[in-house]
Amino acid sequence: MTTRTADLSAASVPALAEPSRLEIRPRYEGSNICTWIGFKHVNYLVEEAVLNHLRQAGLAPGTLYEDYGLCTDLVDLDTRILHAFHIDDTAVAEVAPHRRARDGELLFAVTLHVRRDTLLKAVTSTVRVQLRLDPRGGGELPVPPALAPFAVDRLSARPDRAVTPVAADPAAGDLLKELTAGRNAHAWTFRIPYWYCHFTERQQMSGYLRLMEEAKDRLVADRGVSIKTMLDERNWIPVVPHSRITILDEARMEEELYVVLTVESVFKGFTYDSRMDTYVVRDGRLIQTATGRITHGYAVIKNRRDWSLVPFDDRMTAALEGRSA
Incomplete structure (x- = not known):
C-alpha cells in the first residue's frame, strides 16, 4: 500500500500529456454479423485504450477508487468509424490529450488503426473522463492535490x-x-x-x-x-x-x-x-x-x-x- 500510494501521490498528472499506445483485439461477443465488429464493441476498444492511458500515467482506476474513493467514469464518448474491424484484427490504439482540453479536465483524442496491407486509420474518438468522489465511505487517503482539479461530486x-x-x-x-x-x-x-x-x-x-x-x-x-x-x-x-x-x-x-x-x-x-x-x-x-x-x-x-x-x-x-x- 505505501509504495503504491506514494507513487500515485507523486504521480504524474504531467504524464497524462505523454501519448500512449496499446495493441488490443476486439471482444468475441461483438462479432454479431459474420465477423464484423459492431459499434458498441468498437467503443469498448476506445474505452480500454483510455483506461490503459490512465494506467500508464500512474492513475490506475482500481487504485484511484480503493485509496482515494475516486471513480473513473467516461462521461462523453464521440466516435467515428472509418473502417470496419473483424474479429481477428488487432487494433493499434493511440491516446493523447485532446487539443481542446482545458485545465482541470480529462479530455482525450483516441485513434485506432487496423492492420491490413498497411496500417489504416479505422476509428477516431473524443473521450471525456471524470473522477467521481464516491459517497460510500470514500478512500483511505485524502485526494492528492494533483488530482483534486479532476474530482467531481x-x-x-x-x-x-x-x-x-x-x-x-x-x-x-x-x-x-x-x-x-x-x-x-x-x-x-x-x-x-x-x-x-x-x-x-x-x-x-x-x-x-x-x-x-x-x-x-x-x-x-x-x-x-x-x-x-x-x-x-x-x-x-x-x-x-x-x-x-x-x-x-x-x-x-x-x-x-x-x-x-x-x-x-x-x-x-x-x-x-x-x-x-x-x-x-x-x-x-x-x-x-x-x-x-x-x-x-x-x-x-x-x-x-x-x-x-x-x-x-x-x-x-x-x-x-x-x-x-
Whole structure:
C-alpha cells in the first residue's frame, strides 16, 4: 500500500500529456454479423485504450477508487468509424490529450488503426473522463492535490448545466406518450440492473451503449422492418459510422429509465440520424440523464468477408420517416 500510494501521490498528472499506445483485439461477443465488429464493441476498444492511458500515467482506476474513493467514469464518448474491424484484427490504439482540453479536465483524442496491407486509420474518438468522489465511505487517503482539479461530486459532461426538470409531468398519466408526442420517435422504460453499473450504483457508459443498440432494434421492429426481417428478405444489416453519448446527470441502480429514440433526418436515402434521450423520475420530477446521437446505414452482405452500403428502399424510408409505405 505505501509504495503504491506514494507513487500515485507523486504521480504524474504531467504524464497524462505523454501519448500512449496499446495493441488490443476486439471482444468475441461483438462479432454479431459474420465477423464484423459492431459499434458498441468498437467503443469498448476506445474505452480500454483510455483506461490503459490512465494506467500508464500512474492513475490506475482500481487504485484511484480503493485509496482515494475516486471513480473513473467516461462521461462523453464521440466516435467515428472509418473502417470496419473483424474479429481477428488487432487494433493499434493511440491516446493523447485532446487539443481542446482545458485545465482541470480529462479530455482525450483516441485513434485506432487496423492492420491490413498497411496500417489504416479505422476509428477516431473524443473521450471525456471524470473522477467521481464516491459517497460510500470514500478512500483511505485524502485526494492528492494533483488530482483534486479532476474530482467531481456528480457525473456530468456539462457540469455548468443546471439540473432542471424536463417539461413533462410524471403524474399526468402516460409519460412515454408525452415524451414522444409530435416526434418521429419510439420509447420504452428500462429498470437499471446492477450489471449496467459500476462503482456500486451508477450506470456506466457501456450501459448507455447497450441501450443505444437496443433502441435501434426496438424502433425498426416496431415499424415492421426488424433487423431479422431485413436480413431474411434483403440480406441487409445495419452499419454505424458515427455515435455519441453524453452523460448529463447520474442514473442509479434500480431506477426506471425512460428511453426515447427520435429519428431526426434521413440523408439522401443512404443514412439516417437518430437522437437518444434518457430520463428518470426523481423526487417527483423528470430529470434527463443522458443524450446521444447515432448514424445508421444499411449494407448488403456480399460474402462472409465483404459488404457494401445500399440505398434504402421505399419500405425502409417510410418506416424511418414514420409513415405508411
